[in-house]
Amino acid sequence: MRLAGCLVTLLCAALSAEDWSRFRGPDGSGLAPDSAYPTEFGPQKNLVWRTPTRAGKSSPVFTAHHIFLTAYESGKLYTLCFDRATGKLLWERSIERARKELINSLNEPASNTAVTDGRNVYAFFREYGLVSYGPNGELRWKTPLGPFANTEGLSASPVIVDGVLVMLVEQTFGSYLAGFDLANGETRWKTDRDERVGYNTPVTFRPRNKPAQIVAGGEGRLSGYDPKTGRRLWLYDGFGPVALASPVAHENQIYSFGYGYDSTTPFEKMLGQFDKNGDSQLTPDEYGENNLLTRVGFHTGNRDGLITREEWYTARDIVKKPSSMVGVVIEDGKTPREIWRYERSFIGVVPSPLYFDGLVYFVKNGGILTAMDAKTGEAVKAARLPRVADNFLASPVASADGRLFLASEKGKLVVVRAAKEWEVLAVNDLNEDTFATPALLSGRIYIRTLEALYCFGL
Secondary structure (H helix, E strand, O other): OHHHHHHHHHHHHHHHHHOOOOOOOHHHOOEOOOOOOOOOOEOOEOEEEEEEOOOOOOOOEEOOOEEEEEEEEOOEEEEEEEEOOOOOEEEEEEEEOOOOOOOOOOOOOOOOOOEEOOOOEEEEEOOOEEEEEOOOOOEEEEEEOOOOOOOOOOOOOOEEEOOEEEEEEOOOOOEEEEEEEOOOOOEEEEEEEOOOOEOOOOEEEOOOOOOOEEEEEEOOEEEEEOOOOOOEEEEEEOOOOEEOOOOEEEOOEEEEEEEOEOOOOOHHHHHHHHOOOOOOOEOHHHHOOOHHHHHHHHHOOOOOOOEOHHHHHHHHHOOEOOEEEEEEEEEOOOEEEEEEEEEEOOOOOOOOOEEEOOEEEEEEOOOEEEEEEOOOOOEEEEEEOOOOOOOOOOOOEEOOOOEEEEEOOOOEEEEEEOOOOOEEEEEEEOOOOOOOOOEEEOOEEEEEOOOEEEEEEO
């Protein structure tokens, strides 16, 4: 009888670990399958352990006994393994980055979240490629990839779907979706994409009575793919052009948003600011370290750094389209149909939407949380979170009993009761910069700040 109880305990632990093995947990939904998470927590309350760690912005992923993170320090790309029960660092491994890419300063070299198959860990670093380690830190394989031509820095995290390691590569040229062998890192398939602007991590879509699909966004599009072959199964074209956030799937529906710009800054204005020699072109010597112009100059046209009028408008026209959130139904697992659209001048930046109990939630900078009716797209409540006028990079997650957890950049952890008239239950302050999405697992809340990895529980 004792043996049977132990086996059940081990099985439950394994199943729970598998529930948060990738970015945003089960299928990328952000939903934990259980409840009993603390509402109030912090350094002095409901703290199980706190472990200092190398700085980074990737989120934790789990096996039955381990927690994996990635980090970057002094030119090295780290994969770290912690004991799930105690938070103790068990091992860390590093590789040298192969190059330095021009990216948004917020998007540091180890911001991509790792994925695990329940035993081994698979990490992606855009300045190297893919690398896999065993549970004891032994190197299993390395697969160099890149360099990548992405103006803000390749942001997608690797995922595992039906035993295939999947990586989305969105670039201003040469975009693709690829499947890799878990055992050796070799490419199983590679599907070219003509989408140029995307930073989202794919989610797993499970249509009723149909095989699982990979769903990825990019440049105003959603696409479904067969994880075994990489074949594109369907395509929806119709929302905002910049897909920073991941879509979210529920039953046969998918919700996604992208943002765009209603107008384009005239090239004459840029010339007035930076064209020192009056030749109606902009050179790297003229615009210096300006982030926008650097990205246009080295990622558009012939990518030589020189910006002509044509290159400026080509780059800006990619994102000249209204921001929008859409609800799309995938009929018979293969035919997309838009069911609603919600357009605003600026919906959000990085955080992915969250579906829970008939509502779709999203949070944007300034701490504004919106709940939308998943059937109609009606915004039923949009309001500012109290005492949290911060920016948000982390995506919201939720427990099965309807508690939403949102982490601001300044380390404010807001707990919200999910409902049409949602209400804030607590605002917890870690007072540490927080960019990683929290993880919910077996009654424990795991939060990675720039300084430490926290575990909270009742």
